[in-house]
Amino acid sequence: MKEQYPIRELFPELEEDLYEEMINHGEIREIPAGTVMLRKGQSIRSTMLILNGIVKLYQEDGEGNEFFMYDIEPGEACAVSMVCTYRQENSQVVAKALTDVAVLIIPLQYMDEWLGKYKSWHYFVIRTWRARYEELLNTINEIAFKNMDERLEFYIKGQVKKMGRQIKLTHQEIATDLNSSREVISRLMKKMEKNGWIIIHRNSFEWIKA
Amino acid sequence: MKEQYPIRELFPELEEDLYEEMINHGEIREIPAGTVMLRKGQSIRSTMLILNGIVKLYQEDGEGNEFFMYDIEPGEACAVSMVCTYRQENSQVVAKALTDVAVLIIPLQYMDEWLGKYKSWHYFVIRTWRARYEELLNTINEIAFKNMDERLEFYIKGQVKKMGRQIKLTHQEIATDLNSSREVISRLMKKMEKNGWIIIHRNSFEWIKA
């Protein structure tokens, strides 16, 4: 592994020996934007740590509907991939490269071995699961208790946090993420614009609210 | 700790030394039905393993709405309680004893110490997080993609699995769990009865569909 990515900064507070092992046994893979990196049902043979880019996780039902769960960013790991025995077909989780992405792939055997050897790895794994669990909790909060306008606001704020105030998404893409329809999103965004929250351009918009 | 609960059967495949430690350092607490065992925001100082009874986890929003997440049964642990640094106020997770409950309380220091010492404990913790994560995934599936009738069916089937075909729940209680209204649930259940899926009694009903 060429040390072109600053893994010590991306994944701070791991043991030095562990960094060595990650460098020795991990494989860096670069993945172009748009690639489906993981589809559930597919059995998983390795763990992925994100070095660069953004990976989007979403659910699919059988009828081509999607539902955005959360994004994974550099320094984070794919919880779903940290699993040995993965069966169960009902919920289709898909991971897709949103941008060009670089991941560090850890074969399952090391993932496992390190659990015994490095306490920091241990904590990392648990922290990852917990963080994802909380993301899902928030998501449930949104869809269980809130209307589309609030969900849209929450969604956009999340995007702003990750991508900055300039968001390059079409209304259709947002609608897909929220499992809604383009017309509904267009109307709600028009209202947001009237309220002075955003400015709508073609293919993008700007969040101008504080 | 009196060994009145078969922890080796409830939590199989842990190391023998670990069982000893659990017995020596764990505290058994018996909790009457209806008790709120954990409210989020409350900082957690221990891990709870369920020895007996059923614990229900649900979310609350600010306006008195509830939303059922899942039940925890004997042999399982409360993932939410396996956390040291728990802040974040936005999603209110509540754990409530659905029946009389007995839990084994592990002080946080051991929870932590054992992670280093016992590989089986390790796996247990990770397995717990993963299992809960998957439960949430299913929940999201339900509310994101499905209508009330399907969600109700899913909910009832879950109850049947845990409690048997005879379900002692009022329509109002179900409505609360699904964050719906009594009238809607009554109507849908009436339809189920017409279809020969259930028989409705007062305060309870029977699942008779295969």
Place this chain on the structure above:
DNA sequence: TTTTCTGTGTGATCACGGTCACCTATAAAC
């Protein structure tokens, strides 16, 4: 027994959001 309370049944109405139809504007392709 009569009253009261709680759980359930049911119609009327309403709001949110999904769908359809169609239109405009901008950008890319010819």
Place this chain on the structure above:
DNA sequence: GTTTATAGGTGACCGTGATCACACAGAAAA
């Protein structure tokens, strides 16, 4: 420049589920 494709705007309509109003039945309390 003209055509074509794609993003977005907007009205009309409709279905699901929430809400309101009220009736009724069984159980508990008086």
